[in-house]
Amino acid sequence: MVHVLLRHRELIQQMTWREIIGRYKGSAMGLLWSFLNPVLMLAVYTFVFSVVFKTKWGGSDPVESKTLFALLLFTGMIVHGLFSEVVNRAPLLIVNNVNYVKKVVFPLEILPVVTLGGALFHSLVSLCVLLMAFAIFNGFVHWTVVLLPFVVMPLVIMCLGLGWILASLGVFVRDVGQTTALFTTVMLFLSPVFYPVTSLPERMRFWMMLNPLTFIIEQTREVLIWGHVPHWPGLLAYTVGALLVAWAGFFWFQKTRKGFADVL
Template sequence: MSPDTVPSGSLAALIKSLWLHRQLIGQMTKREVLGRYKGSVMGLAWSFINPIFMLAVYTFVFSVVFKARWGGGGGESKTQFALVLFTGMIVHGLFAEVLNRAPSLILSNVNYVKKVVFPLEILPVVSMAAALFHSLISLGVLLVAFTLFNGFLHWTAIFIPLVLLPLVILTLGLAWILASLGVFLRDVGQTIGLLMTVMLFLAPVFYPITALPEDMRSWILLNPITFIIEQTREVLIWGKGPSWAGLFIYTVIASAIAWIGYMWFQKTRKGFADVL
């Protein structure tokens, strides 16, 4: 690709770029994952230790200290609240990790902008792939813990990839937008960090959506992670099938946002070198 060529923002161009650079994406993802623990004695083992430690803390605090119950029913196990809470934290963590990093992706890779012709559009994809790696490990810890605590695992857990896919698509679209805006507006990074914290508490992570008054539930549902959190719990914790109609609508909207985000990124990337 010539540096003077205006990159295409079409869906076909996006798919072609991801396919052509799949090996580069894989190599950069591996470097991203390993680089997080570079220099530590435990190395990659920290990716397993962290979720195990957090789940142990949640279990102790909410089942022993607070004796919390999610639905208030007497048949709920003592560890159920911790598992339900951890599920919500995994979904929010995936969403927040990618978007928190997005505004600084181009700023932290200036050499790719100025010195070489590099497919900058893959940077958010690499960030997403690395976040997915850690989220999948956390999911594995959750599934093992659920099996140990309850003695079984719901077969509906096989639907979890289909439940998370729409969120991945949406997050990628938003990451492309934020990666571009972060170059021109340096305050975006601070704003997103604050917004992710707000979204954590305005989603049913620490409380069931049924605990809210009827007139407030519609506002919580506007949070893009609310639906995915609820569906993740349906298939992992409650053993129910996902809402296929809801997932289809979510995927269509997420795909539209992803395409818009990609087009915006490609349209504005010509100005990155001038600003940086």
């Protein structure tokens, strides 16, 4: 799996950049939209939750900043957005690139990697917006932000494995694309995006922690918002599980790719 990614790294880079540029092709502001979209969303979150709802994170601390809820919410949305973009687009990757299957000798296994690269780019832009907003509202940025790659990397690895699995299944079962859209929407509300895990009753927290997004969202907030060091044992265990998912996804994709041309 690693050998394939390294062997085609230049092609992956070129196609990822084309994927990023192609999304805004023909628009007047081009790549500027990738910056404006998260800025507008953060502004909306800040207004709705700090002005309209006057929501407090956990609902108990009266001295919280009015913008804290928006920043915490936006952090969760970034993590969920990375996950949902990869999962939602994966089932159609092979179906929408039939020429790569039938007419060209092409490393199909890099298509989910390219999609993941595009999702990471937009997540990085959103992260920059979040850090700028945090610095404006608080006057500083926690040094623990440098640890964020260690927090996000396990999720990236797991998303890659899911991308391979779903890209293959999408060829044989076309309903997978509809299912993933519903699944990611449900995951948005079953993940601690709009609320902290501590707001749940004790008996429900265990089930919430089984959600693969919960731990990463919580640890991302630890390093970005609260300035705490991440839970290293938990990240190590998550990474091991993510590597198993990635290897299984790659294995499944390579075993089933022989039937792509017959189906398509």
